Amino acid sequence: MRTIFALAGIVIKELYRRKDFYVLFVVTALITVMMASVNFFNEDKIVRYLKDITLLLIWVSSLVIAIGTTARQIPAERESRTIFPLLAKPVSRWQVVAGKFLGCWLACGVALAVFYLFFGVVSGAKAGSLPVLQYVQAFWLQWAMLAIVVGMVLLGSVLFSAPSANATICLVIIAGIFLLGGHLHKLAGSQPPVMASILTILYFLVPHLEWFYASRERLVFEQDLIAWTDCGLASLYVAAYVALFLFLTWVVFRRRILTTN
Amino acid sequence: MSPWVVGPFLVTAVFTAATCFQPRALEWTAGRQTDHLLQVLLGDGRKILANHMFVQADVYFHSGYYPSVFDQKHAPKDASHMTDGEAESGHVHSEACDHGTEAHVHTAECDHGDEAHVHTAECDHGEEGHVHTEACGHDHGAADPEDEHMKAMAFLREPRDWIEAFGRRFMVTEHKHLAGGTEREMLPFLKLSAQMDPHRIETYTVAAYWLRRTLGRVDEAEEFLRAGLKANPQSYEILFELGRLYYENRQDLQRAGNLWRAALDRWNRQELAKEKPDLFALDEIAVRLSRVAEEQGNRDEAIHWLQLVLEKDASPSPEAIRAQIERLRAAPRDPK
Numbered sequence: 001m002r003t004i005f006a007l008a009g010i011v012i013k014e015l016y017r018r019k020d021f022y023v024l025f026v027v028t029a030l031i032t033v034m035m036a037s038v039n040f041f042n043e044d045k046i047v048r049y050l051k052d053i054t055l056l057l058i059w060v061s062s063l064v065i066a067i068g069t070t071a072r073q074i075p076a077e078r079e080s081r082t083i084f085p086l087l088a089k090p091v092s093r094w095q096v097v098a099g100k101f102l103g104c105w106l107a108c109g110v111a112l113a114v115f116y117l118f119f120g121v122v123s124g125a126k127a128g129s130l131p132v133l134q135y136v137q138a139f140w141l142q143w144a145m146l147a148i149v150v151g152m153v154l155l156g157s158v159l160f161s162a163p164s165a166n167a168t169i170c171l172v173i174i175a176g177i178f179l180l181g182g183h184l185h186k187l188a189g190s191q192p193p194v195m196a197s198i199l200t201i202l203y204f205l206v207p208h209l210e211w212f213y214a215s216r217e218r219l220v221f222e223q224d225l226i227a228w229t230d231c232g233l234a235s236l237y238v239a240a241y242v243a244l245f246l247f248l249t250w251v252v253f254r255r256r257i258l259t260t261n
Numbered sequence: 262m263s264p265w266v267v268g269p270f271l272v273t274a275v276f277t278a279a280t281c282f283q284p285r286a287l288e289w290t291a292g293r294q295t296d297h298l299l300q301v302l303l304g305d306g307r308k309i310l311a312n313h314m315f316v317q318a319d320v321y322f323h324s325g326y327y328p329s330v331f332d333q334k335h336a337p338k339d340a341s342h343m344t345d346g347e348a349e350s351g352h353v354h355s356e357a358c359d360h361g362t363e364a365h366v367h368t369a370e371c372d373h374g375d376e377a378h379v380h381t382a383e384c385d386h387g388e389e390g391h392v393h394t395e396a397c398g399h400d401h402g403a404a405d406p407e408d409e410h411m412k413a414m415a416f417l418r419e420p421r422d423w424i425e426a427f428g429r430r431f432m433v434t435e436h437k438h439l440a441g442g443t444e445r446e447m448l449p450f451l452k453l454s455a456q457m458d459p460h461r462i463e464t465y466t467v468a469a470y471w472l473r474r475t476l477g478r479v480d481e482a483e484e485f486l487r488a489g490l491k492a493n494p495q496s497y498e499i500l501f502e503l504g505r506l507y508y509e510n511r512q513d514l515q516r517a518g519n520l521w522r523a524a525l526d527r528w529n530r531q532e533l534a535k536e537k538p539d540l541f542a543l544d545e546i547a548v549r550l551s552r553v554a555e556e557q558g559n560r561d562e563a564i565h566w567l568q569l570v571l572e573k574d575a576s577p578s579p580e581a582i583r584a585q586i587e588r589l590r591a592a593p594r595d596p597k
Contacts, residue, residue, distance in 0.1 A: 042478065182425070185421060212431070217325045217433055220325065221325035
């Protein structure tokens with residue numbers, strides 16, 4: 001376990017050494033502050049549009065950080081040949097996979113916490129109230145969702161040759177799930193039998209990330225808290241997918257002959 | 262050559278060129294309208310965005326409970342529900358008819374026609390919708406626009422599987438309209454919609470409605486309507502809404518009457534020749550003109566406007582209009 005945490009620590013350090021997070025945070029902050037200063041009919045209590053935009057930026061930024069950070073982990077180790085001394089430590093391949101996953105997920109959590117802190121300060125100042133539990137719930141659900149994303153990209157990093165290809169493909173798949181994931185079964189109803197079967201299988205196969213995105217809307221429209229038992233069940237759902245992705249990553253990675261080319 | 266010489270030389274050359282070309286560049290664009298930056302950047306695509314912004318305002322109005330692109334057949338077809346205190350067909354306004362913030366608050370004299378229900382003196386309406394009492398003389402077979410809207414927006418069917426059922430626990434599944442001042446949350450999208458497409462008349466009337474009715478921003482509503490009128494000088498809808506602002510918020514009968522007359526004039530010019538004219542708007546304008554005339558003590562004129570409604574078959578409840586005419590004829594003459 002100590003090895004896994006050591007590997008995770010390296011990934012977290014990498015996050016704050018790289019500029020991705022800072023750039024995304026500054027862009028988010030700038031757009032948010034700019035939008036907050038816009039005057040709409042002299043109504044200074046309008047806040048939902050600001051929450052909407054800021055949360056959208058946070059979702060996009062966190063996805064970019066998660067995909068960008070995870071996609072380059074294993075390929076970068078191979079390219080710089082640090083994977084060889086690492087595996088000679090001895091560190092087993094499953095520990096590498098687990099360490100990389102944990103590091104990426106924790107790094108996303110740290111970045112997300114900073115984003116939510118900023119979001120809470122801005123929207124709290126504008127609205128005059130801060131429903132902390134709603135924020136904590138939204139944060140947790142988003143972070144849990146990022147675990148699936150990290151797991152998926154990690155699997156992609158051992159399947160695809162280049163990090164850029166992996167990042168692009170994963171981004172398209174994730175965007176597709178957000179847009180269509182919850183509607184595949186509806187689409188299947190209007191398709192010919194073969195296509196309908198494919199869509200139905202996909203519907204039951206893909207991780208339903210759109211559930212977690214709905215928590216963003218609940219926060220924007222000031223809805224009641226989601227039941228904590230449902231949050232717990234959603235977390236178990238995430239854990240199952242993460243376990244599956246990590247297992248598949250390990251299966252592919254343990255058979256992979258590592259070369260420097 | 263030293264870069265210290267070349268650098269300043271290039272900067273000077275660029276600056277000189279800019280000063281030479283700038284006046285000419287202004288001449289090139291002199292014939293064009295000086296548009297908003299977004300309009301220049303987006304071209305006609307801004308109309309699509311304007312529509313999207315308007316829909317977004319509607320999403321906010323429903324607190325996020327809104328059909329997705331896959332449930333479009335359940336999406337609201339027009340924006341009348343966004344000003345649902347207004348658009349009920351068959352409503353004949355009289356002096357005693359009082360409208361509340363979101364739904365109607367009907368009083369004893371409030372008379373509705375066939376298509377909407379017929380309210381009587383004892384009819385009690387709540388904040389969120391109708392509260393029917395025993396004495397409420399509604400024709401319950403007839404459709405209530407609010408109920409119709411609630412029914413139309415019930416786009417969530419029984420979940421087909423556990424994934425859909427579980428997903429619902431995270432979604433916004435309660436159909437709730439903004440109320441109690443939170444209507445202000447729609448305004449950014451309405452303003453953006455107007456900026457993207459200044460010829461989208463509905464945007465001005467809906468925004469002005471909420472600004473003056475629930476948010477108390479009468480000056481802002483007037484300013485917005487006037488901006489809309491500047492962009493759409495032939496719009497009878499904006500003139501009508503402006504008239505309502507003067508009538509309901511400024512209690513200026515004279516101006517309200519003038520504005521509604523101007524609205525009627527525009528309506529005649531635009532709608533009269535059409536195969537399917539906007540009779541609902543004619544009904545609204547003429548009934549209000551009648552009310553102003555009545556309040557000014559001009560009973561004959563009041564009757565004239567109501568007769569116009571009957572003549573054009575503009576009212577969905579002509580019986581109510583006839584009853585109103587009879588009431589006006591029977592009322593004792595003011596000694597003044």
